[in-house]
Amino acid sequence: MNQDDELQLIQEFRNGNEQAYNKLVLRYQEKIYWIVRRMIPDHDEADDVTQNVFIKAYQSLKTFKGDSSFYTWIYRIAVNSSLNEIRRKKIRKTFSLDESETIQLHSDDDQPLERMEKEERTKLIQKAIEQLPEKQKKVFVLRYYEELPYEEIAKILKTSVGGLKANYFHAVKKIGDYLKHET
Amino acid sequence: MKHDEAFELLIEYAEGTLDDSRIKEVEKMLLEFPERRGELELLRHAFDELQKNEDTDIPSHYFTNFLPRLQDKIHQGTESKFQFIPSWLQTAIAPLVVLCIISSLVGLYQSLKPDEFSSAIYTIVKDIDQNQIDEATKMLTLFDNETNIAGAVEKTTRTQLPDKYLNQKLFTKDILASNTLDENIINDRQILSQLEDVDAEYILDQLHAIQ
Numbered sequence: 001m002n003q004d005d006e007l008q009l010i011q012e013f014r015n016g017n018e019q020a021y022n023k024l025v026l027r028y029q030e031k032i033y034w035i036v037r038r039m040i041p042d043h044d045e046a047d048d049v050t051q052n053v054f055i056k057a058y059q060s061l062k063t064f065k066g067d068s069s070f071y072t073w074i075y076r077i078a079v080n081s082s083l084n085e086i087r088r089k090k091i092r093k094t095f096s097l098d099e100s101e102t103i104q105l106h107s108d109d110d111q112p113l114e115r116m117e118k119e120e121r122t123k124l125i126q127k128a129i130e131q132l133p134e135k136q137k138k139v140f141v142l143r144y145y146e147e148l149p150y151e152e153i154a155k156i157l158k159t160s161v162g163g164l165k166a167n168y169f170h171a172v173k174k175i176g177d178y179l180k181h182e183t
Numbered sequence: 184m185k186h187d188e189a190f191e192l193l194i195e196y197a198e199g200t201l202d203d204s205r206i207k208e209v210e211k212m213l214l215e216f217p218e219r220r221g222e223l224e225l226l227r228h229a230f231d232e233l234q235k236n237e238d239t240d241i242p243s244h245y246f247t248n249f250l251p252r253l254q255d256k257i258h259q260g261t262e263s264k265f266q267f268i269p270s271w272l273q274t275a276i277a278p279l280v281v282l283c284i285i286s287s288l289v290g291l292y293q294s295l296k297p298d299e300f301s302s303a304i305y306t307i308v309k310d311i312d313q314n315q316i317d318e319a320t321k322m323l324t325l326f327d328n329e330t331n332i333a334g335a336v337e338k339t340t341r342t343q344l345p346d347k348y349l350n351q352k353l354f355t356k357d358i359l360a361s362n363t364l365d366e367n368i369i370n371d372r373q374i375l376s377q378l379e380d381v382d383a384e385y386i387l388d389q390l391h392a393i394q
Binding site: 022025026029030033037043047050051054055058118121122124125128144161162163165166168169172173175176177179180183 | 187188190191193194197222224225226227228229230232233235236241242245246249250252253254256257
């Protein structure tokens with residue numbers, strides 16, 4: 001599906017064809033989920049945010065001007081929604097409104113060592129990404145995990161390519177530093 | 184070399200995606216700026232750890248079920264509470280509802296708007312029975328004929344008239360025959376509003392007695 005096909009689907013959706021929107025969802029659901037999940041490690045929370053991204057898109061698509069491509073537009077919604085959720089969680093945590101740290105009880109006896117190590121490593125990397133400043137976090141996720149070219153990231157985040165390269169460099173360096181001291 | 188270019192080269196060098204000519208360029212830079220070596224070491228460590236880490240697990244069938252769950256959520260949010268009313272009827276009712284709201288607000292405003300003549304005296308006066316008004320009118324005529332002051336005397340004179348002439352009834356008549364075009368009535372209203380409390384109470388008592 002290319003950009004013209006997407007514009008066609010958007011037009012069909014505007015004319016009342018819900019199936020057209022469903023095709024866009026099917027095309028982007030995994031990408032959007034993973035962008036969100038890289039920033040919000042908890043699956044259930046990431047799922048909520050991902051659904052909200054598509055609901056926002058559903059509600060706003062009728063006013064989508066087409067100044068940027070659909071994927072730039074929806075990636076932007078995903079990145080901003082994730083950061084809003086992170087901010088909201090930080091505020092709730094500050095005022096102790098919820099227990100964000102889920103206590104998971106594992107029976108170590110029936111869990112292979114390898115799996116435990118993998119889980120530990122995953123958590124550590126999630127923490128390393130979490131400690132990044134917002135801008136670096138966005139750039140890192142879009143560049144490393146989504147493998148987007150800087151030019152595309154610049155469109156999504158509405159910033160300069162030069163600044164993005166610096167952000168990405170510092171993000172990776174900070175992750176390396178964090179992991180070095182924590183392992 | 185610009186900073187952002189150096190950053191990009193170091194990143195690609197750490198990832199191992201640079202071609203030979205660019206590799207030499209980076210190695211030259213590392214010789215010139217030894218502090219970059221520490222940065223390069225951190226970049227490599229980050230990429231090594233990231234590559235070891237596979238994708239996080241997600242529940243099976245998550246993406247298969249995503250769209251149906253999304254559709255449910257979208258339609259829950261867009262369902263109208265008044266969906267049992269046909270849409271054409273909703274369209275027709277909407278302006279009426281708006282009109283009712285506006286009318287209610289106007290009515291509320293009118294009821295709350297201070298009445299220029301809403302004093303206790305006026306309230307009692309305006310509720311006086313029509314027969315009493317007729318009686319007052321006759322007495323006024325009689326009084327005016329006897330004293331020959333009809334329409335020619337300062338209205339304040341009337342407030343000073345003896346009780347036997349029931350001057351309060353004169354007010355009654357004039358006020359109830361309110362007509363803003365009638366200068367005399369306006370004058371009477373002004374007199375009424377300027378009464379001292381004692382006088383007002385006196386008239387009030389008299390009015391109660393009449394009723």
